[in-house]
Amino acid sequence: MQQHTILLVTIIIMACVALPFLFAASAAKDKGPQVGWLGYGAQRSLVAAMLVVGVAVTGISLAVWPHSVSAGPARQVVNVTGHQWYWEIEDVRLVTGSPVVFNVHTEDVNHGLGVYDADFRLIVQIQAMPGYLNQVQYTFEKPGKYRILCMEFCGVAHHDMTSEFTVSAAKS
Ligand SMILES: [Cu+2]
Known part of the structure:
Protein backbone atom coordinates (compact mmCIF):
# COMPACT_ATOMS: atom_id res chain seq x y z
CA MET A 1 0.00 0.00 0.00
CA ALA A 28 10.61 26.70 -29.30
CA LYS A 29 9.56 24.35 -32.08
CA ASP A 30 8.68 26.94 -34.75
CA LYS A 31 11.62 29.29 -34.24
CA GLY A 32 14.30 27.19 -35.97
CA PRO A 33 17.84 26.65 -34.59
CA GLN A 34 18.81 29.19 -31.95
CA VAL A 35 22.47 30.08 -31.52
CA GLY A 36 23.29 31.51 -28.12
CA ALA A 63 43.00 5.76 -8.19
CA VAL A 64 43.25 4.81 -4.51
CA TRP A 65 40.70 2.00 -4.96
CA PRO A 66 40.52 -0.89 -4.48
CA HIS A 67 42.49 -0.84 -1.23
CA SER A 68 44.67 -3.92 -1.20
CA VAL A 69 44.64 -6.31 1.73
CA SER A 70 48.03 -6.40 3.44
CA ALA A 71 49.75 -9.72 4.00
CA GLY A 72 51.57 -8.90 7.24
CA PRO A 73 51.62 -11.32 10.18
CA ALA A 74 50.08 -8.67 12.47
CA ARG A 75 46.70 -8.73 10.76
CA GLN A 76 43.57 -10.20 12.30
CA VAL A 77 41.05 -12.15 10.26
CA VAL A 78 37.33 -12.44 10.93
CA ASN A 79 34.87 -14.41 8.80
CA VAL A 80 31.44 -12.85 8.32
CA THR A 81 28.51 -14.56 6.62
CA GLY A 82 25.24 -12.93 5.66
CA HIS A 83 21.95 -14.79 5.88
CA GLN A 84 18.32 -13.75 5.45
CA TRP A 85 18.17 -12.09 7.94
CA TYR A 86 21.12 -12.15 10.30
CA TRP A 87 24.87 -11.88 10.36
CA GLU A 88 27.06 -14.74 11.45
CA ILE A 89 30.29 -13.27 12.79
CA GLU A 90 33.17 -15.48 13.77
CA ASP A 91 33.95 -15.06 17.46
CA VAL A 92 37.41 -13.52 17.22
CA ARG A 93 38.97 -11.24 19.82
CA LEU A 94 39.76 -8.11 17.84
CA VAL A 95 42.20 -5.49 19.06
CA THR A 96 43.05 -1.95 18.06
CA GLY A 97 46.09 -0.90 16.10
CA SER A 98 46.56 -3.81 13.70
CA PRO A 99 44.64 -4.43 10.48
CA VAL A 100 41.45 -6.49 10.61
CA VAL A 101 40.58 -8.37 7.45
CA PHE A 102 36.87 -9.12 7.03
CA ASN A 103 36.25 -12.17 4.84
CA VAL A 104 32.69 -11.55 3.72
CA HIS A 105 30.41 -14.15 2.21
CA THR A 106 26.69 -14.87 1.91
CA GLU A 107 24.70 -18.09 2.00
CA ASP A 108 21.70 -16.74 0.06
CA VAL A 109 21.24 -13.32 -1.58
CA ASN A 110 23.35 -10.17 -1.80
CA HIS A 111 23.86 -8.32 1.47
CA GLY A 112 25.89 -5.25 2.32
CA LEU A 113 28.17 -5.31 5.33
CA GLY A 114 28.35 -1.86 6.87
CA VAL A 115 30.41 -1.30 10.03
CA TYR A 116 29.49 1.71 12.18
CA ASP A 117 31.40 3.25 15.07
CA ALA A 118 29.96 4.40 18.43
CA ASP A 119 28.86 7.72 16.86
CA PHE A 120 26.99 5.72 14.23
CA ARG A 121 29.39 6.84 11.54
CA LEU A 122 29.95 4.40 8.67
CA ILE A 123 33.62 3.43 8.75
CA VAL A 124 33.87 0.46 6.41
CA GLN A 125 31.57 -1.36 4.03
CA ILE A 126 31.65 -4.18 1.50
CA GLN A 127 29.20 -6.29 -0.49
CA ALA A 128 28.43 -9.87 0.51
CA MET A 129 27.80 -11.77 -2.72
CA PRO A 130 26.74 -15.37 -3.39
CA GLY A 131 29.64 -17.38 -4.78
CA TYR A 132 32.28 -14.80 -3.83
CA LEU A 133 34.52 -14.19 -0.85
CA ASN A 134 35.00 -10.43 -0.61
CA GLN A 135 37.68 -8.94 1.60
CA VAL A 136 37.99 -5.56 3.18
CA GLN A 137 40.58 -4.37 5.63
CA TYR A 138 40.30 -1.81 8.38
CA THR A 139 42.47 -0.84 11.33
CA PHE A 140 40.42 0.08 14.40
CA GLU A 141 41.98 2.88 16.42
CA LYS A 142 39.39 3.11 19.20
CA PRO A 143 38.31 0.23 21.44
CA GLY A 144 34.60 -0.29 21.96
CA LYS A 145 31.45 -1.67 20.41
CA TYR A 146 30.96 -1.50 16.66
CA ARG A 147 27.66 -2.07 14.95
CA ILE A 148 26.93 -3.94 11.75
CA LEU A 149 24.00 -3.07 9.52
CA CYS A 150 22.95 -4.59 6.23
CA MET A 151 23.34 -2.02 3.45
CA GLU A 152 21.66 -3.95 0.64
CA PHE A 153 17.92 -4.43 0.63
CA CYS A 154 17.56 -8.20 0.96
CA GLY A 155 13.91 -8.84 1.81
CA VAL A 156 11.19 -8.16 4.35
CA ALA A 157 13.36 -8.35 7.47
CA HIS A 158 16.35 -6.52 5.96
CA HIS A 159 16.07 -3.80 8.64
CA ASP A 160 16.57 -6.47 11.32
CA MET A 161 19.96 -7.50 9.95
CA THR A 162 21.96 -5.80 12.66
CA SER A 163 24.73 -7.14 14.82
CA GLU A 164 27.68 -5.91 16.80
CA PHE A 165 31.18 -6.82 17.85
CA THR A 166 33.72 -5.49 20.30
CA VAL A 167 37.23 -4.26 19.67
CA SER A 168 39.54 -4.30 22.71
CA ALA A 169 42.50 -2.06 23.35
CA ALA A 170 45.75 -3.67 22.27
CA LYS A 171 48.18 -4.37 25.11
CA SER A 172 51.24 -2.23 24.73
CU1 LIG B 1 19.78 -6.52 3.84
Whole structure:
Protein backbone atom coordinates (compact mmCIF):
# COMPACT_ATOMS: atom_id res chain seq x y z
CA MET A 1 0.00 0.00 0.00
CA GLN A 2 2.75 2.41 1.02
CA GLN A 3 4.73 1.50 -2.11
CA HIS A 4 1.74 2.38 -4.31
CA THR A 5 1.43 5.76 -2.61
CA ILE A 6 5.14 6.43 -3.10
CA LEU A 7 4.87 5.40 -6.76
CA LEU A 8 1.87 7.70 -7.30
CA VAL A 9 3.59 10.66 -5.59
CA THR A 10 6.74 10.02 -7.67
CA ILE A 11 4.77 10.00 -10.92
CA ILE A 12 2.99 13.25 -9.98
CA ILE A 13 6.29 14.98 -9.09
CA MET A 14 7.90 13.71 -12.33
CA ALA A 15 4.96 15.10 -14.31
CA CYS A 16 5.31 18.48 -12.54
CA VAL A 17 9.01 18.57 -13.43
CA ALA A 18 8.43 17.44 -17.03
CA LEU A 19 5.62 19.91 -17.82
CA PRO A 20 7.77 23.10 -18.04
CA PHE A 21 10.25 21.26 -20.27
CA LEU A 22 7.48 20.04 -22.59
CA PHE A 23 6.06 23.58 -22.66
CA ALA A 24 9.46 25.08 -23.50
CA ALA A 25 10.10 22.46 -26.20
CA SER A 26 6.73 23.08 -27.87
CA ALA A 27 7.17 26.88 -27.67
CA ALA A 28 10.61 26.70 -29.30
CA LYS A 29 9.56 24.35 -32.08
CA ASP A 30 8.68 26.94 -34.75
CA LYS A 31 11.62 29.29 -34.24
CA GLY A 32 14.30 27.19 -35.97
CA PRO A 33 17.84 26.65 -34.59
CA GLN A 34 18.81 29.19 -31.95
CA VAL A 35 22.47 30.08 -31.52
CA GLY A 36 23.29 31.51 -28.12
CA TRP A 37 25.84 34.26 -27.43
CA LEU A 38 28.50 31.56 -27.06
CA GLY A 39 28.01 30.12 -30.53
CA TYR A 40 28.41 26.46 -31.47
CA GLY A 41 32.24 26.50 -31.41
CA ALA A 42 32.40 27.76 -27.85
CA GLN A 43 29.75 25.27 -26.76
CA ARG A 44 31.79 22.43 -28.22
CA SER A 45 34.94 23.62 -26.41
CA LEU A 46 33.00 23.89 -23.17
CA VAL A 47 31.66 20.33 -23.49
CA ALA A 48 35.17 19.05 -24.33
CA ALA A 49 36.64 20.89 -21.31
CA MET A 50 33.95 19.47 -19.01
CA LEU A 51 34.67 15.99 -20.36
CA VAL A 52 38.43 16.34 -19.72
CA VAL A 53 37.87 17.71 -16.19
CA GLY A 54 35.27 14.99 -15.44
CA VAL A 55 37.56 12.17 -16.56
CA ALA A 56 40.53 13.65 -14.66
CA VAL A 57 38.58 14.11 -11.41
CA THR A 58 37.11 10.59 -11.68
CA GLY A 59 40.50 9.04 -12.46
CA ILE A 60 42.33 10.81 -9.63
CA SER A 61 39.62 10.18 -7.03
CA LEU A 62 39.25 6.49 -7.92
CA ALA A 63 43.00 5.76 -8.19
CA VAL A 64 43.25 4.81 -4.51
CA TRP A 65 40.70 2.00 -4.96
CA PRO A 66 40.52 -0.89 -4.48
CA HIS A 67 42.49 -0.84 -1.23
CA SER A 68 44.67 -3.92 -1.20
CA VAL A 69 44.64 -6.31 1.73
CA SER A 70 48.03 -6.40 3.44
CA ALA A 71 49.75 -9.72 4.00
CA GLY A 72 51.57 -8.90 7.24
CA PRO A 73 51.62 -11.32 10.18
CA ALA A 74 50.08 -8.67 12.47
CA ARG A 75 46.70 -8.73 10.76
CA GLN A 76 43.57 -10.20 12.30
CA VAL A 77 41.05 -12.15 10.26
CA VAL A 78 37.33 -12.44 10.93
CA ASN A 79 34.87 -14.41 8.80
CA VAL A 80 31.44 -12.85 8.32
CA THR A 81 28.51 -14.56 6.62
CA GLY A 82 25.24 -12.93 5.66
CA HIS A 83 21.95 -14.79 5.88
CA GLN A 84 18.32 -13.75 5.45
CA TRP A 85 18.17 -12.09 7.94
CA TYR A 86 21.12 -12.15 10.30
CA TRP A 87 24.87 -11.88 10.36
CA GLU A 88 27.06 -14.74 11.45
CA ILE A 89 30.29 -13.27 12.79
CA GLU A 90 33.17 -15.48 13.77
CA ASP A 91 33.95 -15.06 17.46
CA VAL A 92 37.41 -13.52 17.22
CA ARG A 93 38.97 -11.24 19.82
CA LEU A 94 39.76 -8.11 17.84
CA VAL A 95 42.20 -5.49 19.06
CA THR A 96 43.05 -1.95 18.06
CA GLY A 97 46.09 -0.90 16.10
CA SER A 98 46.56 -3.81 13.70
CA PRO A 99 44.64 -4.43 10.48
CA VAL A 100 41.45 -6.49 10.61
CA VAL A 101 40.58 -8.37 7.45
CA PHE A 102 36.87 -9.12 7.03
CA ASN A 103 36.25 -12.17 4.84
CA VAL A 104 32.69 -11.55 3.72
CA HIS A 105 30.41 -14.15 2.21
CA THR A 106 26.69 -14.87 1.91
CA GLU A 107 24.70 -18.09 2.00
CA ASP A 108 21.70 -16.74 0.06
CA VAL A 109 21.24 -13.32 -1.58
CA ASN A 110 23.35 -10.17 -1.80
CA HIS A 111 23.86 -8.32 1.47
CA GLY A 112 25.89 -5.25 2.32
CA LEU A 113 28.17 -5.31 5.33
CA GLY A 114 28.35 -1.86 6.87
CA VAL A 115 30.41 -1.30 10.03
CA TYR A 116 29.49 1.71 12.18
CA ASP A 117 31.40 3.25 15.07
CA ALA A 118 29.96 4.40 18.43
CA ASP A 119 28.86 7.72 16.86
CA PHE A 120 26.99 5.72 14.23
CA ARG A 121 29.39 6.84 11.54
CA LEU A 122 29.95 4.40 8.67
CA ILE A 123 33.62 3.43 8.75
CA VAL A 124 33.87 0.46 6.41
CA GLN A 125 31.57 -1.36 4.03
CA ILE A 126 31.65 -4.18 1.50
CA GLN A 127 29.20 -6.29 -0.49
CA ALA A 128 28.43 -9.87 0.51
CA MET A 129 27.80 -11.77 -2.72
CA PRO A 130 26.74 -15.37 -3.39
CA GLY A 131 29.64 -17.38 -4.78
CA TYR A 132 32.28 -14.80 -3.83
CA LEU A 133 34.52 -14.19 -0.85
CA ASN A 134 35.00 -10.43 -0.61
CA GLN A 135 37.68 -8.94 1.60
CA VAL A 136 37.99 -5.56 3.18
CA GLN A 137 40.58 -4.37 5.63
CA TYR A 138 40.30 -1.81 8.38
CA THR A 139 42.47 -0.84 11.33
CA PHE A 140 40.42 0.08 14.40
CA GLU A 141 41.98 2.88 16.42
CA LYS A 142 39.39 3.11 19.20
CA PRO A 143 38.31 0.23 21.44
CA GLY A 144 34.60 -0.29 21.96
CA LYS A 145 31.45 -1.67 20.41
CA TYR A 146 30.96 -1.50 16.66
CA ARG A 147 27.66 -2.07 14.95
CA ILE A 148 26.93 -3.94 11.75
CA LEU A 149 24.00 -3.07 9.52
CA CYS A 150 22.95 -4.59 6.23
CA MET A 151 23.34 -2.02 3.45
CA GLU A 152 21.66 -3.95 0.64
CA PHE A 153 17.92 -4.43 0.63
CA CYS A 154 17.56 -8.20 0.96
CA GLY A 155 13.91 -8.84 1.81
CA VAL A 156 11.19 -8.16 4.35
CA ALA A 157 13.36 -8.35 7.47
CA HIS A 158 16.35 -6.52 5.96
CA HIS A 159 16.07 -3.80 8.64
CA ASP A 160 16.57 -6.47 11.32
CA MET A 161 19.96 -7.50 9.95
CA THR A 162 21.96 -5.80 12.66
CA SER A 163 24.73 -7.14 14.82
CA GLU A 164 27.68 -5.91 16.80
CA PHE A 165 31.18 -6.82 17.85
CA THR A 166 33.72 -5.49 20.30
CA VAL A 167 37.23 -4.26 19.67
CA SER A 168 39.54 -4.30 22.71
CA ALA A 169 42.50 -2.06 23.35
CA ALA A 170 45.75 -3.67 22.27
CA LYS A 171 48.18 -4.37 25.11
CA SER A 172 51.24 -2.23 24.73
CU1 LIG B 1 19.78 -6.52 3.84
